[in-house]
């Protein structure tokens with residue numbers, strides 16, 4: 453089975469994913485922008501059962517950013533890691549930037565474009581959604 457690995461900037465937190473990633477999207481919402489200090493967060497959904505921490509789970513910090521979303525980050529270097537959904541515990545959200553390998557798949561859409569940064573122009577041809585992608589998107 454396909455296996456991917458990833459880690460934070462300092463390397464004290466590391467994880468492993470088995471199986472396929474869900475669709476990759478660029479999320480332009482204001483929360484992702486702040487969390488990453490960037491124009492958008494490139495993320496995908498992963499089945500919780502396919503994800504495991506292999507190092508540093510104890511030094512993870514958590515931040516509850518909204519009613520159902522808990523974001524995690526490395527306590528040492530501050531790298532943004534996964535988010536967990538209180539209402540969907542079967543899945544986690546993973547930022548692609550932390551992966552050690554090329555997962556093979558590519559971003560398929562820009563989401564929350566309605567709240568994107570004024571200073572960033574989207575120049576790709578991917579579909580754009582003002583908010584969340586449609587229900588059947590496979591996230």
Ligand SMILES: [Zn+2]
Pocket residue numbers: 460461462463464465526527528529530531
């Ligand atoms: Zn770190």
Ligand SMILES: [Zn+2]
Pocket residue numbers: 479480481482483484485493564
């Ligand atoms: Zn977002």
